[in-house]
Amino acid sequence: MVLNKKMAAVGLAAAMTVLPLAGCGSNDKENNAGGSAPASPSASASAPAASSASASAGDADAVKLTGDFEIQYFVGGYGDKWWKKVIADFKAANPDLNVIESGGPKINEQNKPRWIGGNPPDFVYIDGAGLNDRQMVEDGQVEDLTEWFGTAKNVDGNLIKDILAQQPQQYDGKIYNIPLVLNSWGIFWDKALFKEKGWTEPTDYASFIDVSDKIKAAGVTPFIHTGKYPYYIQDAFLFPAIVSANGDDYQILQDMADSKADAFKSPAVMAGLNKIVELRDKGFIDKASIQINHTDSQMSFLQHKDAFIPNGLWLPNEMSKDVPAGFEFGFIPSVTQEAGGKVVANTSTASVAIASKAKNKEAAKAFLSFIFSEAQASQWAELSGAPSNIKGDISSSNAPSFVKDAAKFLNDPNTVVIPMITFNADVEKVMWDATDALSIGKITPDEWVKRVTDAAAKVSK
Amino acid sequence: MNTSGTAKWQRNLFIASFTLPTLAFFCVFTIYPVIKALYYSLFDWSGMSDHMDFIGLQNFKDMLRDPIVWQALGNDYFLVAGKIAGIMLLATFFAVALTRFGFRLSGFFRSIYFIPNVISVVVVGVLWNFIYNPQIGFLNAFLSLFTKEPVAITWLGFTSHTIWMLLPPSIWAGIGFYMILLIAAIQNVPDSLYEAAELEGANQWHQYCHITLPLVWEQMKVSIINIMMTTLNGSFVIVWLMTEGGPDNTTQVMGSYLYQMAFRQYHFGFGAAIGVLILVTSLITTVAMQRLLHRETIEMS
Structure with a gap:
């Protein structure tokens, strides 16, 4: 349900992305690998136009794409306009290819029997309930893209790995899926309220604690989160805290995601947990948090019952109907860094992958090269309310201002951008339960570590 | 001889025409899924x-x-015990009150008490979520x-025994039906x-x-079971x-953990x-309850 909202935010952007592509001359017969793409303005960024011949996944050179090519895409908050447009353009670029669309809000369920039966679509957008990228990797359902990703160029002739804002997740060093959407977790507040009350906007942990003290003294609860779905506080508060405490090295999160039990015993994890304990013991956490869902916590925040909320960039869109007049969203990806330390942006994404049993892998790889182009990026942001995962300056686009702010953060060299992370579902659930229990004082940080370490040891057995 | 044989055959055909389709449906929609569940329970499968x-x-x-399985099992039986006690006491009380005391408006109250049964469980859940909401909830406001000082109890966020808070909505939603059942029974008494x-x-x-x-x-026995x-x-x-x-x-209960x-x-x-565990526990408990609740049947004539 939460995903839906995110998607709603991003969906719009998708639709427009494709327009410029259409103008890029993809209507000729040379297919995406051909010379038409360099005509697009973005190609100048790197690489002579000539190199674009190898762009299509390094295998399809001048080969015409033929046969059937099926794309499965979930339609949620981000909508389906972008998919419709990009697919239409891809068809135009490859007239001999029969592109089949399987899209819809229930598509993950509808196509499940085919994945189970070993007859999946070629290309899959992993988003929404019922699909989990790590599980698909473990089940061997998606293609190993490690080698392809190393050299793959998009239709503009740029190396795809160079233009991604957020790198793909590595499963024991291998890559299977590539993040398409870039969204960021972080802490929100109301700038207008802070101005009115004379509170300072936080830039690091010390200033966050400072201002929280003042907020509490003024009779407002400083911090509310979503206890029913503890990943809000984990993704926007705990994980950045852990990365900051680990010397800005996000490798620790990747190790945690790989269920390496020792990673959870790191002092950095303890430092992060102790920050939650500090908020708890100082009475900064709204007691209502533990039992409420995201809508309730967000309403509370919008009504100024609470000053800060850990959430994702989709929040302003998600609550657009309920935002009071004069409310001005302030956003920072993390508040847990030391003064002068780097901001840590924990990302949230949806990714794309190729089925390991795909019948038309050539076309699927060509499609990847097609969609990871700069032409898509600004349109995506405009329509979806979330940045796309392709680096680029969107300040001149029509994207909402907080998206531009966030994009600024995410493109800043002083920001640590955590790559895509998907935990093992078992470990994640134990972690959620433990974080909830920690936030209401049921367990200590040591017990948190014990619980999660045990769970990790169990799954990595 | 011959004619009676035909009659018997026709009778059997008649019976079969009713039982066989039912049996087929029962097999396809009940037996087959149960066997399939048993089968899957022997596999490590992500689904x-x-x-x-x-x-x-x-x-x-x-x-x-x-x-967690044990906790879920405990919670399930806690709910069973709590609901049986709560629903049966209140439903019996209301049923007797509405029939034996014969006051006016009894028809009105009968409808009122039955309303929660007409409401979908989804609405019941959402409604009680609002009642329990620590900030804008009815209970804290009351x-x-x-x-x-304003009360700020997190009714669904206790460190343990939160399952107690699910009893009131379950009982509230269940009373009406069993009350009607008992009213019908009481009205049958001469x-x-x-x-x-x-x-x-x-x-x-x-x-x-x-x-x-x-x-x-x-x-009552039927109701309890x-x-x-x-x-x-x-x-x-x-x-x-x-x-x-x-x-x-x-x-956590077994169903939610499943x-x-x-x-x-x-x-x-x-x-x-x-799922198999739920099946087995349901069967065992039903048999045990049948035994436990067995009394000499009293005929009314």
Whole structure:
């Protein structure tokens, strides 16, 4: 349900992305690998136009794409306009290819029997309930893209790995899926309220604690989160805290995601947990948090019952109907860094992958090269309310201002951008339960570590 | 001889034409899924791929070692006990009050008490979520009338025993149906029995104990067993709507844990094993209850 909202935010952007592509001359017969793409303005960024011949996944050179090519895409908050447009353009670029669309809000369920039966679509957008990228990797359902990703160029002739804002997740060093959407977790507040009350906007942990003290003294609860779905506080508060405490090295999160039990015993994890304990013991956490869902916590925040909320960039869109007049969203990806330390942006994404049993892998790889182009990026942001995962300056686009702010953060060299992370579902659930229990004082940080370490040891057995 | 044979055959055909389709439906929609669940419970399967590993009884062994399963089992039986006590006491009270005391408006109250049964469980869950909401909830607002400081209890966020808070909505939603069932039973009791008792000087309590209770016992037994079975199989809905088993699994029941494991944590085989556990516990409890509640049947004539 939460995903839906995110998607709603991003969906719009998708639709427009494709327009410029259409103008890029993809209507000729040379297919995406051909010379038409360099005509697009973005190609100048790197690489002579000539190199674009190898762009299509390094295998399809001048080969015409033929046969059937099926794309499965979930339609949620981000909508389906972008998919419709990009697919239409891809068809135009490859007239001999029969592109089949399987899209819809229930598509993950509808196509499940085919994945189970070993007859999946070629290309899959992993988003929404019922699909989990790590599980698909473990089940061997998606293609190993490690080698392809190393050299793959998009239709503009740029190396795809160079233009991604957020790198793909590595499963024991291998890559299977590539993040398409870039969204960021972080802490929100109301700038207008802070101005009115004379509170300072936080830039690091010390200033966050400072201002929280003042907020509490003024009779407002400083911090509310979503206890029913503890990943809000984990993704926007705990994980950045852990990365900051680990010397800005996000490798620790990747190790945690790989269920390496020792990673959870790191002092950095303890430092992060102790920050939650500090908020708890100082009475900064709204007691209502533990039992409420995201809508309730967000309403509370919008009504100024609470000053800060850990959430994702989709929040302003998600609550657009309920935002009071004069409310001005302030956003920072993390508040847990030391003064002068780097901001840590924990990302949230949806990714794309190729089925390991795909019948038309050539076309699927060509499609990847097609969609990871700069032409898509600004349109995506405009329509979806979330940045796309392709680096680029969107300040001149029509994207909402907080998206531009966030994009600024995410493109800043002083920001640590955590790559895509998907935990093992078992470990994640134990972690959620433990974080909830920690936030209401049921367990200590040591017990948190014990619980999660045990769970990790169990799954990595 | 020949004619009677034909008659017998026709009779059998007649019977078969009713029983066979029913049996077929029963097999396809009940027996087959149960067998399939038993089958899947022997596999390590994510439920998402074509890849399945046969692991024998390993899921069941894991289940016995999983503390959450035991907690869920405990919560389930807590709900069973709580609901039987709460629903039966209140439903019986209302049923007797609305029939034996014969005051005006009894039809009105009968409808009022039945309303929660007409409301979908989803609405019940959402409604009670609002009642329990610590900030804007009715319960805290009501309690705050009597205190200086506003009350801010997180009704669904206790460190343990949060399952208690799911009892009131379950009981509230269940009373109406069983009340109607008992009203029907009580109305079947011949008035002459009560009249005779009245003449002999028996008061309402005596009439209840010696006439009503024995004569509606069969219906009460059915009600109790029905509450037990629907709770073991169906408490999932209210749990999932209100807490999703949280916080920290304190409200987890077998049904919600099955869903969590099968569809959220991708252990379909383990989920199926929990399903088998639910089946077995329901069967055992039903048989045990039948024994426990057995009384001499009293005929009314």
